[in-house]
Amino acid sequence: MIKAIIFDVGGVLLRTEDHAYRRRWEEKLGLQPGEAEEIVFNSEIGQKAQRGEISDDALWAWVGERLELGPQFDSFKNDYWAGDVLDDELIAFIRTLKPTYQTAVISNATDRLRELLASLDIADAFDVIIGSAEERIMKPDAAIYRHALEALDRRAEEAVFIDDFQRNVDGARAIGMKAILYRPGLNIETELANLGVQAPGKKEKIS
Numbered sequence: 001m002i003k004a005i006i007f008d009v010g011g012v013l014l015r016t017e018d019h020a021y022r023r024r025w026e027e028k029l030g031l032q033p034g035e036a037e038e039i040v041f042n043s044e045i046g047q048k049a050q051r052g053e054i055s056d057d058a059l060w061a062w063v064g065e066r067l068e069l070g071p072q073f074d075s076f077k078n079d080y081w082a083g084d085v086l087d088d089e090l091i092a093f094i095r096t097l098k099p100t101y102q103t104a105v106i107s108n109a110t111d112r113l114r115e116l117l118a119s120l121d122i123a124d125a126f127d128v129i130i131g132s133a134e135e136r137i138m139k140p141d142a143a144i145y146r147h148a149l150e151a152l153d154r155r156a157e158e159a160v161f162i163d164d165f166q167r168n169v170d171g172a173r174a175i176g177m178k179a180i181l182y183r184p185g186l187n188i189e190t191e192l193a194n195l196g197v198q199a200p201g202k203k204e205k206i207s
Helices: 020-029 035-042 044-050 056-066 070-082 088-097 113-119 142-152 166-174 188-194
Strands: 004-007 014-016 084-086 102-107 128-131 159-163 178-181
Touching: 004 088, 004 142, 020 035, 020 070, 035 044, 035 056, 044 056, 056 070, 088 188, 102 113, 102 142, 113 128, 128 142, 142 159, 142 166, 159 166, 159 188, 166 178, 178 188
Parallel strands: 004 102, 004 159, 102 128, 159 178
Antiparallel strands: 014 084
16 A cells, blocks of 8 residues: 655656756857756766765856856856746645655755755655755665655555656666656646555545
């Protein structure tokens, strides 16, 4: 029986719906389409920030130097995030789950994850928040899923994980968790129902 539902943040709760801001900067800086994301997220320095080896501030200082942004740095950073949109409908659904199920986050993120969730006014929607920078482990390493399960005091078979990367879904399944691969337009409520997660108000609160 599912008793805990765990969500990724970037690409699930918070998605880049408008890439135009980043693409304009890429054109201006002579970068290939998508290269800005590669530099911030998938470069060696970006990965170090997500493993907690350097701070978010250090990552962005490096990005500024790498792209030679100079006085344009603040404009670039603000525009980089300008196309991101919080899925308010999904957050509202998660809040309806909380009286019956435990809810949590597992995110590959810098040391600003908790600050981000607080700024979006959604931190209280989750019983447990697991960030890779704090854990110093990134998905799909099995240890980060196990840390979440320990924090929730749940067995793997009692939890379902939702992520937009196949490798992270596979990592959760490898330790016995249920998992859902998220894609834009996916009806998460229906997918969870297929795994036995009942609609809010249909069952008593778990112990």
